[in-house]
Amino acid sequence: MAKKPEIKKQKDAGLGLGAKLILLIVLAVMALFIIPTVILLCVAMLPTFVAAITDRSISRMSWLCVGGLNFSGTVPFIADLWIRGGHMDAALSLVTDVFTIMLIYGAAGVGWLLYISVPQLLGAFMAMTATHRIATLKAQQEKLGDDWGPEVREGAEEAVAEFMRRGRVSDFNTPSG
Amino acid sequence: MAQEDGSDKGSDKGSGSAKFDPVILRDRYQIDPAQHIPDLDMPNARAFVATDKRNNQRNLYALVCEGHLPPRINLMRKLRGVTSPGLIPLIEWGTVDWPPIEGRCVSVVYERPMGGRVMKSMDAVFQPVPDQQFIKTIVKPLIAALTEIQSHSTVHRAIRPTNLYWIDKEQTRIALGDCTTSPPGYHQPMICETVESGMAAPEGRGAGYYPEDMYALGATLVAISMGRCALVHESDDTILTHKINNGSYATVVGEERVPLGIIELVRGMLVDDPDQRWTLEAIDMWMNGRRMNPMQTKQDKRSQRPFMFRNTEYFTRRALAHALTRDWEAGATPLMEGKVEIWLRRGLELHELADSVANVIRASGARAKDVGMARDMAMASALTLMDPAAPIRYGRLRIHMEAFGTALAISLTKKQDIRPYVDLVQKDFSKTWIAAQESFSTDHGRYGAEFREMQTYLTQATKGGGVERCLYEMTEYVACRSSLLKDQCVLEIADLLPALERVSGKVDPKTPPTDRHVVAFIAARYAKDTMPQIHAMNDTDPRKATLGMLAVLALVQWKMGPPSLPGLASWLGGLMTPVIESYHGRDRRRQLEKEVPKLVRKGNLPELFKLLDNAEERQADFDDFAVARLQYAQAAQQVAALESGNFRVSENSEKLGQQVAASISAAVSILAVIFVLLAHLV
Numbered sequence: 001m002a003k004k005p006e007i008k009k010q011k012d013a014g015l016g017l018g019a020k021l022i023l024l025i026v027l028a029v030m031a032l033f034i035i036p037t038v039i040l041l042c043v044a045m046l047p048t049f050v051a052a053i054t055d056r057s058i059s060r061m062s063w064l065c066v067g068g069l070n071f072s073g074t075v076p077f078i079a080d081l082w083i084r085g086g087h088m089d090a091a092l093s094l095v096t097d098v099f100t101i102m103l104i105y106g107a108a109g110v111g112w113l114l115y116i117s118v119p120q121l122l123g124a125f126m127a128m129t130a131t132h133r134i135a136t137l138k139a140q141q142e143k144l145g146d147d148w149g150p151e152v153r154e155g156a157e158e159a160v161a162e163f164m165r166r167g168r169v170s171d172f173n174t175p176s177g
Numbered sequence: 178m179a180q181e182d183g184s185d186k187g188s189d190k191g192s193g194s195a196k197f198d199p200v201i202l203r204d205r206y207q208i209d210p211a212q213h214i215p216d217l218d219m220p221n222a223r224a225f226v227a228t229d230k231r232n233n234q235r236n237l238y239a240l241v242c243e244g245h246l247p248p249r250i251n252l253m254r255k256l257r258g259v260t261s262p263g264l265i266p267l268i269e270w271g272t273v274d275w276p277p278i279e280g281r282c283v284s285v286v287y288e289r290p291m292g293g294r295v296m297k298s299m300d301a302v303f304q305p306v307p308d309q310q311f312i313k314t315i316v317k318p319l320i321a322a323l324t325e326i327q328s329h330s331t332v333h334r335a336i337r338p339t340n341l342y343w344i345d346k347e348q349t350r351i352a353l354g355d356c357t358t359s360p361p362g363y364h365q366p367m368i369c370e371t372v373e374s375g376m377a378a379p380e381g382r383g384a385g386y387y388p389e390d391m392y393a394l395g396a397t398l399v400a401i402s403m404g405r406c407a408l409v410h411e412s413d414d415t416i417l418t419h420k421i422n423n424g425s426y427a428t429v430v431g432e433e434r435v436p437l438g439i440i441e442l443v444r445g446m447l448v449d450d451p452d453q454r455w456t457l458e459a460i461d462m463w464m465n466g467r468r469m470n471p472m473q474t475k476q477d478k479r480s481q482r483p484f485m486f487r488n489t490e491y492f493t494r495r496a497l498a499h500a501l502t503r504d505w506e507a508g509a510t511p512l513m514e515g516k517v518e519i520w521l522r523r524g525l526e527l528h529e530l531a532d533s534v535a536n537v538i539r540a541s542g543a544r545a546k547d548v549g550m551a552r553d554m555a556m557a558s559a560l561t562l563m564d565p566a567a568p569i570r571y572g573r574l575r576i577h578m579e580a581f582g583t584a585l586a587i588s589l590t591k592k593q594d595i596r597p598y599v600d601l602v603q604k605d606f607s608k609t610w611i612a613a614q615e616s617f618s619t620d621h622g623r624y625g626a627e628f629r630e631m632q633t634y635l636t637q638a639t640k641g642g643g644v645e646r647c648l649y650e651m652t653e654y655v656a657c658r659s660s661l662l663k664d665q666c667v668l669e670i671a672d673l674l675p676a677l678e679r680v681s682g683k684v685d686p687k688t689p690p691t692d693r694h695v696v697a698f699i700a701a702r703y704a705k706d707t708m709p710q711i712h713a714m715n716d717t718d719p720r721k722a723t724l725g726m727l728a729v730l731a732l733v734q735w736k737m738g739p740p741s742l743p744g745l746a747s748w749l750g751g752l753m754t755p756v757i758e759s760y761h762g763r764d765r766r767r768q769l770e771k772e773v774p775k776l777v778r779k780g781n782l783p784e785l786f787k788l789l790d791n792a793e794e795r796q797a798d799f800d801d802f803a804v805a806r807l808q809y810a811q812a813a814q815q816v817a818a819l820e821s822g823n824f825r826v827s828e829n830s831e832k833l834g835q836q837v838a839a840s841i842s843a844a845v846s847i848l849a850v851i852f853v854l855l856a857h858l859v
Binding site for chain 1: 816857
């Protein structure tokens with residue numbers, strides 16, 4: 001059992017100098033070819049990087065939401081860069097074009113709006129049905145009271161107090177067993 | 178003096194003239210409550226005509242224990258079927274439904290002595306048996322009876338002139354009467370009791386050993402030989418004091434003329450020292466012609482100078498101890514102030530005893546005027562040291578160690594103060610008593626162990642402990658003293674549930690059937706299997722307590738039967754509200770309320786228990802209730818949120834919304850890539 005890691009180490013160490021050299025050359029060629037694209041992407045996807053760093057939301061998925069639309073806005077310009085030969089000049093002209101940047105960042109902004117507004121839309125939907133919902137919930141409480149007696153109310157006051165403190169309703173886990 | 182007039186019997190509502198149907202004992206012996214035989218009554222039992230259904234030619238009578246004193250059940254077991262020339266045969270015994278008291282009683286069936294009682298009362302006078310026939314007619318049958326009784330390792334302890342019968346109409350065959358219907362020695366006249374036993378209260382005399390029977394027979398023979406009892410008009414105290422001062426033989430015989438042929442026998446049987454008292458072997462040798470040396474009664478050491486107490490002089494420690502006991506409060510002064518110690522040291526020159534008495538008094542820290550347990554306990558210890566063979570004397574208590582349980586039972590029955598018993602147990606008086614004894618007996622270790630066990634029970638204030646538990650642990654055959662089971666004569670655990678069934682219709686249904694006595698009785702008679710349930714019964718939670726009560730009784734029914742107890746089940750069913758209400762679900766409660774009456778009708782307590790304490794149902798109820806509470810709390814939050822206009826969704830919902838938004842965004846980006854690719858390729 002103790003010999004296996006040693007064998008693996010020997011294999012890692014056995015990657016030859018030639019192979020490393022070939023890998024380096026390939027990467028260098030690719031870098032020469034894609035550097036304009038990378039520059040374009042780096043500038044265009046800045047809102048996504050910002051979203052990823054500053055995200056404090058519950059699901060921590062703002063980078064994906066912002067990034068998706070940010071990339072949607074960037075894709076046509078990447079295609080344009082590649083059609084124009086992928087040269088550095090083309091890339092620089094794109095990143096310095098205000099219209100291009102506004103379009104790309106605008107798409108990212110739409111992503112932000114989407115990320116913020118969908119949960120709010122749910123709340124808004126609830127608000128639209130509030131009166132009916134309150135009646136339903138009270139009826140449900142009355143039924144629970146009939147089925148289980150007044151002792152079923154134990155804990156309700158604390159739950160309301162919790163809502164008042166946190167400003168949002170709790171997610172109750174069903175007891176196991 | 179005890180008379181055979183039924184003085185200790187219960188109410189007199191069962192008079193012979195009342196019309197009651199005969200009752201049957203063990204499917205064979207018919208006892209007729211309407212045919213009372215007053216001449217054969219015993220102090221704690223009344224006599225009725227009995228008939229053997231298989232042989233109605235037999236002359237039988239039954240003694241029905243209507244009195245409140247505990248009968249000697251173990252002796253009934255031993256003497257059943259025993260036949261001896263000088264013993265009225267005990268044919269059968271058992272408990273019967275007894276209409277006169279509307280309850281149950283222990284009854285004992287005997288062969289009926291056709292010649293009646295030899296002495297109807299202690300002051301009766303009759304024609305004595307001629308001297309020349311005395312040995313053959315009186316002594317031999319009675320010695321044969323005692324031999325038979327001793328062969329069963331037991332003692333009679335009811336040998337007295339009024340408990341002798343002529344078996345035949347011609348009055349030629351004498352026999353000893355019943356000894357089972359009262360506690361041992363309880364109704365013995367002072368003349369028939371040894372000094373040690375006579376010093377005890379009737380309930381505290383105890384069974385004693387064979388010498389007690391020999392003594393009683395000796396005193397009885399004296400009365401029978403004279404045709405009367407000489408000291409009948411003297412008080413018990415006078416007789417006892419006379420015995421202490423002058424010896425038993427001199428007291429019992431006095432100036433009377435005893436047939437010459439039995440003087441030696443009677444002298445041997447009335448020796449005060451139990452070790453020197455004649456045994457059956459000695460009597461047998463005497464009857465075979467061997468003449469014994471006159472007994473020299475070992476005298477207690479006499480003091481050179483008397484001890485003056487209440488204008489009377491006392492020369493022996495027993496006499497002084499007895500006098501101090503008789504007047505407890507006055508006796509405290511010389512004892513606690515050390516005067517007795519000085520007299521023991523200087524008068525009797527018993528320095529070791531004097532030291533011991535001084536030590537116990539000093540250790541108590543009490544003074545003569547300090548009325549209370551410390552002083553009384555010190556006095557009891559000092560008196561025990563002075564006269565170790567005497568009964569324990571503590572306040573008004575006068576009991577021999579072996580009679581502790583019986584005396585406690587009788588005191589409880591008579592509703593007397595039982596605090597002295599508790600004091601003795603709590604202070605473990607057995608240690609003092611055992612240390613004071615001059616000779617070792619194997620019983621001493623048993624007494625010590627019993628006292629320690631009783632101490633444990635006394636510390637348990639809950640049901641199943643306390644003085645009630647002590648009572649049932651110390652007395653094997655005392656009936657359950659529960660007020661619910663009055664007159665039900667529950668002697669064994671198997672009798673308990675049928676008795677509760679009988680009384681179920683008569684008691685307040687809100688009263689639980691398990692009072693302190695019932696639980697202590699179960700704990701003592703059936704401890705191994707019922708203690709967990711009894712612990713549950715003592716729980717402060719009413720649900721657990723009620724279930725514990727049902728569990729105990731269900732267990733007893735399961736193990737002992739009977740299979741159906743509808744009355745008791747109905748009684749218990751009415752008390753199950755806390756259990757039913759312990760279920761949260763109203764539907765479950767309604768379901769149980771519907772099911773309980775069905776099982777009540779069946780009278781099956783184990784099934785009732787199973788229904789009410791179904792573990793799966795209880796868990797399901799618990800889980801469902803927990804869910805319901807959460808649902809209610811969640812609904813309350815949502816209502817509060819909606820009413821306050823704060824429509825923020827929950828964390829989960831917000832998370833879900835954000836995930837949806839991210840998914841939409843990702844999908845749009847993929848569509849954008851596809852669209853661009855298509856636009857440039859096509």
